[in-house]
Amino acid sequence: DNMLNGNLKLALQKNGRLTEKSLNLLKSCDIDIEEYSARLIVTARNYNLDILLLRDDDIPEYVMDGVADIGIVGEDVLYEKKANVDVVRKLGYGKCKLSLAIPESQTLEDLSELNGKRIATSFPNILKSYLTQNNINATVVEISGSVEIAPSLGVADYICDLVSTGNTLKFNKLKKSFDIFSSQAVLIANKNIENDPDKKSQLDNLLVRIDSALTARKSKYLMMNAPKNSLEKIESIIPSLKSPTILPLADPEMVAVHAVIPTSKFWEIYKDLKEAGASGILLLPIENMIV
Ligand code: ATP
Ligand code: MG
Missing domain, CATH: 3.40.190.10 (Periplasmic binding protein-like II)
Structure with missing residues (x-):
């Protein structure tokens, strides 16, 4: 009956190098998976998603045949199996x-x-x-x-x-x-999903969460205090997509500066920020980010 509940079906590697990272990705999407150890199919607790746990070699074909609607597999296995599926997202792990x-x-x-x-x-x-x-x-x-x-x-x-x-x-x-x-690991989808409005909208909803989790991984929330007179200099150092948020502080000569930056950039700029007068620099993880 599990297979007929209308839930989107996701094939994951049962036990291997992609398993934990894929489950972590679902966790960052706020999708809870129950203990699965011995089972082939588990249903998410708080999301309409069934998870099929398989040998990774079988995942491309199961998705191609529609046994699973979508799957996560390494590009190496995907291209070796020559399965006719859509690559929906590159996931950035399993490199x-x-x-x-x-x-x-x-x-x-x-x-x-x-x-x-x-x-x-x-x-x-x-x-x-x-x-x-x-x-x-x-x-x-x-x-x-x-x-x-x-x-x-x-x-x-x-x-x-x-x-x-x-x-x-x-x-x-x-x-x-x-x-x-x-x-690297990729999310693949059965070709027919495009023609199935119900499955398509389920996939689109899941992709909003996955994209938000992937974007959040690449970004961090940067906070610091700065003297008002060095604000221009500090703004020029911050590699932010949007202009930073500037907030007043109790000390009228000081402001708080907040910005979302690419994680990788922090270690290039923190010295410049300090030299420009920034203090109390904090770098915080972001759980989700809708862009
Ligand atoms: P299964 O029992 O599911 O067939 P497997 O032994 O074939 O598992 P794993 O060794 O778990 O496969 O590797 C799964 C995938 O992880 C590979 O297809 C590849 O995409 C990726 N991978 C392989 N080696 C590494 C590595 N050193 N670091 C990160 N990812 C890797
Ligand atoms: Mg294998």
Whole structure:
């Protein structure tokens, strides 16, 4: 009966690198998920959303077939599975790179040196399209796990795999040569949602919350006190979209300055702010932000 309640159905990775971050994103959307450990489907407590917990490999196809309306999956898996779905949002987490690695003792100066080589990977489709785009004629050896042992087994010359720390490569006497594909988590949707007004409006409502949560993550609320006579200087330092809010203080010579700034900018400007006379500088997280 769960499947017929009219709720939007979201496919999430059951247990893996994207699970916690995806649940956190829902939490920042004020969507409460009950304990899910052993179950395949859970319903949000305070939102019309059913969550299907699946192996990430299955998510693109389930969304394409409409078993789930939407899903969260890495671009690596999405493009490897070649599923015909809409990419609705890039989510900014789960970032990783698919890279080419070669034996430590070797060098690779030019792409053309890949011609005639055997490359082991669990992403044969992504690798093949990269090779085709670059006019390289190499043999793709498909392996489902532990790709990094392929060269020492003599099964392949090089590998193409997700590389995070490089420790696994080192252990197998390999080194990273260059990146082939950059991936992050994306929200995907079934193509037919566009033609289903009910599902479409459910998705649009969810997207308002997701966009607000994603925007809020990139921004912080900056507060400080400043002497009135340095206000112009301080305003010129603040990289705010809108002009900052200026509030009077008990001391008539001083004002409070509030602004929303990109999180990344704070560490570039706080010294300039202090030098310009700002004091009591506070940087606060923003939970939600509608722009
Ligand atoms: P499943 O059991 O669901 O099939 P899995 O073992 O195939 O899981 P994970 O290792 O959990 O998959 O990775 C899920 C996704 O996380 C990958 O497809 C990729 O998009 C992303 N990912 C991989 N490595 C990293 C990393 N080092 N940091 C962040 N994200 C990563
Ligand atoms: Mg998987």
